[in-house]
Amino acid sequence: MSSLLRGKDFITTQDFTKEEIDLFIETAFDLKKKLARGEIHPLLAYKTLYMIFYDESTRTRNAAETGITQLGGHGIFLSPDKMQAHHGETPSDTAKVLTRFGDGIAIRHCQFGVGNKYLNDIAESAEIPVINLQDDKYHPTQILADLMTIEERFGKDLKHIKVGISWAYAESHLKPLSVPQSQILLFPRYGMDVTLAYPEGFDLMPEIVEQAKQNAEAGGGSLKITHDMDEAFVDADIVIPKSWGGFYTIDNPMEADKRKEEIMEKVREHKDWICDERRMSLAKKHSVYMHALPADRGREVVDSVIDGPHSIVWDEAENRLHTMKAIMALVMGGRP
The missing domain is CATH 3.40.50.1370 (Aspartate/ornithine carbamoyltransferase)
Structure with a gap:
């Protein structure tokens, strides 16, 4: 050791x-x-x-x-x-x-x-x-497991593997920004091409996004940001649709705990941001669906996807x- x-x-x-x-x-x-x-x-x-x-x-x-x-x-x-x-x-x-x-x-x-x-x-x-x-x-412990799972499926040469990371609708709680932020920081360092999709106002921390862009430049990968969920799925090898709190939909993100209902109202405007069979059909035939879990079934993702042939969430969890x-x-x- x-x-x-x-x-x-x-x-x-x-x-x-x-x-x-x-x-x-x-x-x-x-x-x-x-x-x-x-x-x-x-x-x-x-x-x-x-x-x-x-x-x-x-x-x-x-x-x-x-x-x-x-x-x-x-x-x-x-x-x-x-x-x-x-x-x-x-x-x-x-x-x-x-x-x-x-x-x-x-x-x-x-x-x-x-x-x-x-x-x-x-x-x-x-x-x-x-x-x-x-x-x-x-x-970081989740993202290492994500990387291990990706290497199991695609090998160690991950250059230009296309990853779609997308916000998805959920109401269980205001999920932290930490999973997508850690993914956009690490994946481009391995040459992966990341498309990050979310509704306007559901931004990640600006300093994290800037560091991720620097990591992409150094690692040979890329980071693209869009407000169209479909765009994250088109020709993707890997899709990771997951909710995160809309902390930046209010003037002061530090007050998020006090203004949860205000944020949830913004969340409910985007119930169509769901991973379903139509969106999976936009990705490559060999594409895989990943999620850190727990997934909000029927909101973030439909059962036929998370329990279907594209899903590798249980490998990821293990x-x-x-x-x-x-x-x-x-x-x-x-x-x-």
Whole structure:
């Protein structure tokens, strides 16, 4: 196991070179094979991961907790309302205490304008690696699983693979911007051509879009923005239609939590932004449908697509486990 990444925080893929990201993916493939063969691989024996979740989770929490168990360690779930953070303990104090006890801190905190800052405040004081399990800007563990799944289907040479990333209608909640933002940042670094579609007003963070354009120029890929959902599907190899909150439909995105109903009114104007059989027919015959899950069935996507032959969402979900294990093994690993 490489020692190059030992001790490094995993907050965004922007902090890693393409070669380092390749190492995460190669490690994930290796661990997936080991698990399939029934080979025990206790790379993190007796190590402890603290998992702080400010938001609900199915795949992310279970990928982390199952993963650390399979690596021979132990995961401890921490709910903020049961921690002293609920009574005002600072991120710095929390980080310093957990540093004395364990070997890694993993955090999900998606509140807009708050989450990423909280993770960085923890990382500044922690002397053990901090892993981002999703914040308001980035979801790097999901995007590594996406990349692994794409490589399984299309191989390692991804230049000019066309990816359609589109906003889709949903009412379950105001989903974070972090998944599409992490996708547009990483995919063009591998030479993929990304078309990003969303209704006017549902923009991603401007600074993230600008960085994604720079990544595309450096990586040989491209990023195109449109307000036509169909355009993201035309001749696409991969389609990823998923809702995200319309934070920029109000004057001050930082007030999104206070003005959720106002945003939801804007969301309801676009019920026709759904992934259905007609839109899938616009993509290439071999195209695949991906989604980070959970998907709002009947709103973001029809059942015949998510359960149909184009869908690889269950492979994508499974790969959350293998990529999470690779991240932990590489950043939390110690010398034998």
